[in-house]
Structure formats: C-alpha cells, structure tokens
Amino acid sequence: MRHFAELPDIRAELNPTDPCIADDLEYLDNNAFAQRVRQAAAVLQANGVGSGDVVAVVLPNRLELVIILFAAWRLGAAITPINPALTDDEARYQIEDSAAKIVITEGEQGVGTLDVAQVAGAAAIANTAVAEPFSVISETLALIIYTSGTTGRPKGVLLDHGNITAMCGMLTERLELDDTDHSLLILPLFHVNGIIVSILSPLLAGGRATIVGKFSKQTFFDVVERVRPTYFSAVPAIYAMLVALPEELRPDISSLRRVICGAAPMPAELIARFETRFDVPIMEGYGLSEGTCGSTLNPPAGRKPGTVGLPMSGQTVAIMDPDGNLLTDGSPGEVVVRGPNVMRGYLGRPEATASTIIDGWLHTGDVGRFDSDGYLVLVDRIKDVIIRGGENLYPKEIENVLHSHQAVLEAAVVGAPDAVLGEVPVAHVVLAPGSIAADGELLEHCRKTLSRTKVPVSIFLTEALPRNPVGKIDKRKLRTMTISS
Structure with missing residues (x-):
C-alpha cells in the first residue's frame, strides 16, 4: 500500500470477511466497509467533490465519519473534521477558513450541506458510478486539523498523505501492532490522535477498530468487557477518572495488552495508580497535531514512567536553545522535531508557518530534556x-x-x-x-x-x-x- 486511499480495497481483496470497523450501532467487515466507502465516494462525486477539494464533516464519533474520510481520499479530496460541540459561529469560521466544498452533518441544513445518511448511511444510493480512484501521491492533502485556538483563532494544520502514512508506519512499529489488534476509540475523531492512533494505525496493521460514541466512566469497562479490545488511547483526565472509580469495581480487562496516554504529560504517580489497580501497562507518548500526532513513545519493553519515551523511528527529536543551537548535554531547552511527519504548514498563515518550522525543525513550544538513556522528559510549555x-x-x-x-x-x-x-x-x-x-x-x-x-x-x-x-x-x-x- 502506498497511501491510505487504497487501504479499503486492499483489505477487502485480501480478507473480505474479516472485521474492520464498528460503532455503537453497526458493524462492518472489510468487504462491507470498502463497499460503503465506494458508495460514499460516488455521492460526494455526484455533488461536485473532486481532487483538491475539502470536505467538512460535523459529526460525533461514529463509523460514518471514517467512511467519509476514506471516500474523500478516494477522490483526492481532503477532510476537515469539526467538533460538533462548536457554536455556529465557530463552525462557520472553520468551514470558511478551509474553503470547504461541502459540509456533511446530521440533517441537511441548506445549500452546500449534506445529511450524513445521504452520503454514508447504510441505505444511501449513489447517483453515479464512481470513477477509478484518484492517484494519490505523498503531497496530496489529506487532513486539515484545527488547533484548539488557545492563542487566538484556531489555525488549520495541513497534513498530507505522506505525513499520515509515515506517522502510522512509525506508530505501528513502536506499538508492535499486528492483525490481531483491536483498538477502542474513545477520543474525539475531530482530533488527530483519535484518527491516527485509534483508526488508521490498527487498520494499516490489518487489525480492527471499535468507535465509542461518547466516553462515560460509568459504562467504559462494560464496553471493554463486551468489545474485548487490545488497546485504547486516552488523555490523563480519563485515566484519573478510571482510577477514581469505586475500589470494589473489578472489571475483566484481560484483553488489553497495553494502553496509550498522550495529549498532555501524565504524572508518574497516576501511572502507578492505574497500573497497580488494573494491571495494564501505560505507554506514554508525546506529540502534537503539527507533527501528525506523535514524536516520542515509550516502547513496550523498557518503559520509563515520568518520561514520554524515545523518539520514533524516522524522526529526529532534539533540544534547542533560544539562539538555535542544539543542546546535547542533558540541559533543558525547546523540543524541536524533524521528519516526514512534520506538517506542510498552517493553512493561509505563511508567517505562522515560517515561525514554527525553521530550517526544517518544527518548534513545539515545549521545554524538555533528554535523560541519560535518551528518553524525553517534558519540563513544561514555554508559555506556561x-x-x-x-x-x-x-x-x-x-x-x-x-x-x-x-x-x-x-x-x-x-x-x-x-x-x-x-x-x-x-x-x-x-x-x-x-x-x-x-x-x-x-x-x-x-x-x-x-x-x-x-x-x-x-x-x-x-x-x-x-x-x-x-x-x-x-x-x-x-x-x-x-x-x-
């Protein structure tokens, strides 16, 4: 496989009846998933979507979002996922800033908007036959992920197919994923972590994914017992909520081989509490949307709580002083990243791009240092x-x-x-x-x-x-x- 646009057809051809993706309401094997992707691509094409266009998707976590993602890629288009909890003004800003050709949401609301059931629903019928898949190359835009906007209006992070293919390959190698892996998605699909770690990487490895519509600490372990995933990815807040559950709760989570923590540093004490209680190893990592999700990750063997792990294969992670000099003596400085996972830039923001990517180095805005074993220790955000x-x-x-x-x-x-x-x-x-x-x-x-x-x-x-x-x-x-x- 060269790029993810080809993945549904490849999986359907190799193992048509193997499980692929499910959510709270529906389950699809590889063949059914590929058919739904081709069908959705036909609907998008009939509504004028083609190579170079952007499709905005305003949906909660559900498998139709993933179908639309692959359908857009089949046509050479890109996706910008929008948080459904945004206000109308906030969503409109992202739609207009990304110059989306069409918006897909629940319930058709006007010109340029399609109901998700028309595009990716089980009963949707394409108006035209889909043309041959677009010949995607590494530079073809795949995703526009918007930052959280903590310093003004959110910026659109441009990720191409080369970025996501490289990133998923790195994660698959470090996590040691294979065709027996089954991820449980509990993070939002409008964020790069949910897309990359919990959907694309397990599918690339030949495994499967189950999407949880909304995380609930009260029902989470019931879902784990029923679905039997091999891993999930979460943020420290979720692990804190799970640790705080009543002590008498003893769920059967024996299917879990490992769990992943990202998005924010996790205190070593919280890691110890979770692992002691639930007997599942936490692999803490570090990255940001501008680096297509991950740059360092603790390996399955040799984890070091209190660190965010070792640089992933194919990336260079370094520490830089304010004058642009690389530090190699273990002293703290800004974390900088180089590699095929580094974003193309910010949409329509050449100055912001130029100040963030300098001489090929992605400046993260995080202060960190490497310990004597080469593990990255995050000190803090520069702005904090x-x-x-x-x-x-x-x-x-x-x-x-x-x-x-x-x-x-x-x-x-x-x-x-x-x-x-x-x-x-x-x-x-x-x-x-x-x-x-x-x-x-x-x-x-x-x-x-x-x-x-x-x-x-x-x-x-x-x-x-x-x-x-x-x-x-x-x-x-x-x-x-x-x-x-």
Missing part, C-alpha cells in the same frame, strides 16, 4: 513558565510534587499576577474520592520538597478542572479563574 522575580518556575515540577500526595487526584499550577514579583504560582487541586486534605496540609507537603519560591502562594480545592475539547487542562481559563477569585 511562571517568571517570579526574574526566576523561571515550571508548573509541571510543582504539579508533580502535589500529585505525590496520596489525597491528590489532579493538580494544575498557573501564574497569578503580583505587583512586586510579577507572577507567583497558584495551584488548583482535585482530591481523590473519599480523601480529605486541607490546603494548609498540601502547602506543607510542597514545602518539604520545593524551594520557597516554588511553593504555591495559594491552593484552591475544586471539584473539577476546566478542559478544552480534547481533554487537556485549559490553563488559559484557569488563569482567568485565578485572577477573578
């Missing part, structure tokens, strides 16, 4: 660094200390304005169910490990932390809450 009286404080260091307290489930530290020092650290903490700890006790816990300047000036106990649509802690909102409190 707290400058207290001229001294740089890294919130993650303070958060790790808070996480080491047995009563703490989650912790987030942000800078609060100070008239004398400029900024001071403030912590927001969620306690584990049934645990009791006062802010004074947590402050004393910090003082035992941290120097005086790093100890939070205040600790706020809260029931939940604000999150963005992908599940990362929303520190911008947390700063606003801190200032107003």
Whole structure:
C-alpha cells in the first residue's frame, strides 16, 4: 500500500470477511466497509467533490465519519473534521477558513450541506458510478486539523498523505501492532490522535477498530468487557477518572495488552495508580497535531514512567536553545522535531508557518530534556513558565510534587499576577474520592520538597478542572479563574 486511499480495497481483496470497523450501532467487515466507502465516494462525486477539494464533516464519533474520510481520499479530496460541540459561529469560521466544498452533518441544513445518511448511511444510493480512484501521491492533502485556538483563532494544520502514512508506519512499529489488534476509540475523531492512533494505525496493521460514541466512566469497562479490545488511547483526565472509580469495581480487562496516554504529560504517580489497580501497562507518548500526532513513545519493553519515551523511528527529536543551537548535554531547552511527519504548514498563515518550522525543525513550544538513556522528559510549555522575580518556575515540577500526595487526584499550577514579583504560582487541586486534605496540609507537603519560591502562594480545592475539547487542562481559563477569585 502506498497511501491510505487504497487501504479499503486492499483489505477487502485480501480478507473480505474479516472485521474492520464498528460503532455503537453497526458493524462492518472489510468487504462491507470498502463497499460503503465506494458508495460514499460516488455521492460526494455526484455533488461536485473532486481532487483538491475539502470536505467538512460535523459529526460525533461514529463509523460514518471514517467512511467519509476514506471516500474523500478516494477522490483526492481532503477532510476537515469539526467538533460538533462548536457554536455556529465557530463552525462557520472553520468551514470558511478551509474553503470547504461541502459540509456533511446530521440533517441537511441548506445549500452546500449534506445529511450524513445521504452520503454514508447504510441505505444511501449513489447517483453515479464512481470513477477509478484518484492517484494519490505523498503531497496530496489529506487532513486539515484545527488547533484548539488557545492563542487566538484556531489555525488549520495541513497534513498530507505522506505525513499520515509515515506517522502510522512509525506508530505501528513502536506499538508492535499486528492483525490481531483491536483498538477502542474513545477520543474525539475531530482530533488527530483519535484518527491516527485509534483508526488508521490498527487498520494499516490489518487489525480492527471499535468507535465509542461518547466516553462515560460509568459504562467504559462494560464496553471493554463486551468489545474485548487490545488497546485504547486516552488523555490523563480519563485515566484519573478510571482510577477514581469505586475500589470494589473489578472489571475483566484481560484483553488489553497495553494502553496509550498522550495529549498532555501524565504524572508518574497516576501511572502507578492505574497500573497497580488494573494491571495494564501505560505507554506514554508525546506529540502534537503539527507533527501528525506523535514524536516520542515509550516502547513496550523498557518503559520509563515520568518520561514520554524515545523518539520514533524516522524522526529526529532534539533540544534547542533560544539562539538555535542544539543542546546535547542533558540541559533543558525547546523540543524541536524533524521528519516526514512534520506538517506542510498552517493553512493561509505563511508567517505562522515560517515561525514554527525553521530550517526544517518544527518548534513545539515545549521545554524538555533528554535523560541519560535518551528518553524525553517534558519540563513544561514555554508559555506556561511562571517568571517570579526574574526566576523561571515550571508548573509541571510543582504539579508533580502535589500529585505525590496520596489525597491528590489532579493538580494544575498557573501564574497569578503580583505587583512586586510579577507572577507567583497558584495551584488548583482535585482530591481523590473519599480523601480529605486541607490546603494548609498540601502547602506543607510542597514545602518539604520545593524551594520557597516554588511553593504555591495559594491552593484552591475544586471539584473539577476546566478542559478544552480534547481533554487537556485549559490553563488559559484557569488563569482567568485565578485572577477573578
């Protein structure tokens, strides 16, 4: 297989009756999936979609979204998935910015919009026969993934077929995926992690995927027991919710070979709690949409909690100082990435692209260092660094200390304005169910490990932390809450 546009036909030809994809309502084998993709491509083609066009999809997690993804690729078109929870204005911005030829959603709403049932539903009938598949090359645009917009309007990350094919090959190798693997998708399909890790990679390996419409901590293990996946990918917040479930809960999760954590660093203490309770190894990794999802990942053998693993084969991951010099002595600096997974650029943003990709290096905006074994340790986001009286404080260091307290489930530290020092650290903490700890006790816990300047000036106990649509802690909102409190 050269590119993913060919994958449905190849799977159908090799193993027509093997399982391919399922969701809460439907199951498709390889042959049925390929037929639905060809059928959806015919409908898209009949509605004017062709090579170089962009198809916007506004849908929750369901298998029709994946059908449309492959159907667009068959025609040489690209997909921009839109978070269905966006407001009309937010969705309109993405549709217009991407210059989408057509929008597919639930319920036809006007010119240029198609109901998902017309395109990818089981009863949809194509108006015309599909032409031969478009001859996709590496440079053919595949995905436009929009960033979360924490620093203004979201930017469209341009990923071509060369990017996604390279990325999935790297993940398949590092995760040791094969045709017996079965992923359970619980992350949103409008994000690159869900698409790459939980759908494309297992299908490339000859395995299968099951899509969960919406994650629920109450029913999650019921789904695992019923579906019997071999892995799933999640963010730290989901692992925290699972660890917080009643201790008497003992689900049968013996089908799981490993689970994956990404999107945000996971405290080593939380990893230990999950693995001790559920006896499933967590493989923590690191990456960003601009790098087609992943750049480092802990290997199945030789995992090091507290790190985000080793660089994946085919990529170069390095540490750079502010002057553009590569650091090789283990000192911290900005994480930079090179490889075939690095995005083409930001849609319509040449200046932003030029400031992010410099001399072939993707500048991540993350501070990190390599340990003596070559594992990447993330220190923090550059923009999250707290400058207290001229001294740089890294919130993650303070958060790790808070996480080491047995009563703490989650912790987030942000800078609060100070008239004398400029900024001071403030912590927001969620306690584990049934645990009791006062802010004074947590402050004393910090003082035992941290120097005086790093100890939070205040600790706020809260029931939940604000999150963005992908599940990362929303520190911008947390700063606003801190200032107003």
